[in-house]
Amino acid sequence: MTDVLALSQERTQLFHDLIDGRVPKRVPISAAFAHEFAIQYAGRDLTEAQWDTDALEPIFEKTCQDFYSDLLPVSAFRLPSFYKILGSRNFVMGSNGFIQHPEVEGLALEDYDAFIASPFDCIVERVLPKLYSNLDTDSTTKSMVMAKAFKAYTDEMANLGRIYGNLIQKSGYGYVNFYSGFCEAPFDIISDQLRGFKNISIDVRRVPDKVEAAAEAATPLMIKMGTPPNPSPYNATFIPLHMAPYLRGKDFERLYWPSFKKTVEGLKANGMRSFLFVENDWMRFIDYLAELPEGTIMCFEYGDPKLVKEKLGKKHIIGGFYPVSLLKTGTKQQCIDKAKELIDVLAPGGGYYFSFDKVIITLDSANVENTKAVLDYVAENTNY
């Protein structure tokens, strides 16, 4: 057996132990960099390189070589080709080439009833033409645009799939994938893509019955979207959570939680565990999170690691909390001390993997030397 293969098996084992509820040999590490970071780190121009996914392998490889991780640390979600073909309004490029999600209204207030009656039809007929300007045209042109965009999308995903496979093999990463599926909490998709942050905040007050019914109606769609063709107990469906920390407790309880819980349980019934990015501070809702199925993976952004360990540590898998902002502004020693502090709280007894509190999106988001030093420290100093 080659060294790389043995390394891959060892790393796979770390995550299998984590997922199966055994204490692994050491704290497993999942570093996460966006493709924008990898492109800039390789010295390439983001505005150009992200158009040519064929050429991304050596670019991603440089990040893989220089930053320690047990799982493949680079992934790409938002690429310009298909958004450009669609004339996207919900994913738009900034002047530095970074594609972002601005505030949009995909669903008009008066279209709630149509959405509740048939979410899929409503999205196709009313929402997509609002979000994608090139679909707002006659049906022949629209069909061509949609076909071209889908072709671009599947081409890009095929390229990325090939690159990911090659890099996992070359670098000996573990065969565990936390991004094997993707969906959102029903309330979040209604907020982020359909109504917008500001509108939904007002809807919660003015038309709560409609919001509740819409979240309910979106739930089967989200479960379907989040279930990959080949579910595996060692892979997960990624669900980035968004709106809950902006809501009052009783609005959360009625409008956010029931459909979200149903989504996670529905995925579980389909053989998928959920990997939640618990964005912002969810400490108000920690007892709700405790209700989610055993083995749900949660990467926390902010909050109290001690409380999370105490309330969720025995049932769920925890990561995150390490502030990317410190990697940007701290000294190397401060950065390492922070890792040590978090690991002392979160690692005992297992159920924990090391990750930053969010994906490192661009080269100027973090100090590269600090980032390397922290990952190396965790890899070398956290044997159980």
Added chain:
Amino acid sequence: MEDLKKMEGTIIDLVEQLDEEGVISLASQALDAGIQPLRLLELIDEGMNRVGQLYESKEYFIADLIMAGLIFKDVLKLEKMAAHFQRSYSKRIGKILIGTVKGDIHDIGKEIFRSMAEANGFEVIDIGVDVPKELFVSRVVENKPDILGLSGVLTNTIEAMREVVEAITRAGLRDSVRIIAGGNHLTEDACRFIGADSYANDASSGVKRCRDWIGSAGGKEVRADD
């Protein structure tokens, strides 16, 4: 008279409860019954203060602040209010220039900050999103704001914000303007790195800081819309 007094208390309560229809209907009745527009504004203000307190005690959240801002604007749009405040100069406590820094096209945090700052008596000049540092400098020269607000959602905006502060300093403007950075990802360390005077993780605390600054500077009045 007794009725009007009672109505006044109810208006404050309704604003506090964010009962949009209730506030508008009672405010219209009060105006018909002869309440002075300025007095009505004070009542709404008092209600908004209570909403702010509920936000601070974590009983209300951002969605509630957005609703409160909406109610405030609804009341100002009532015919008698609009007529009154269009004719007279509204007193503004200070001028804030805001923009989302280069590389970031998010505007929602900036929008919420803007409407809250306006509700708190500031004149706000919004120069948009993805704003290069040169434009921040030229607009500061042009508008002479008391406060410069730098907004950002993405983590890499820490770097872009620092560049704006450096450009403001190089242009010799640093002493003439206070700078606040706004974004959920910011920390005290990040604020120091940026070189801003302060930072805020949400619109409400940002506006509060701006009010404190203007208060400590003696609160000059600026005429708006003239």
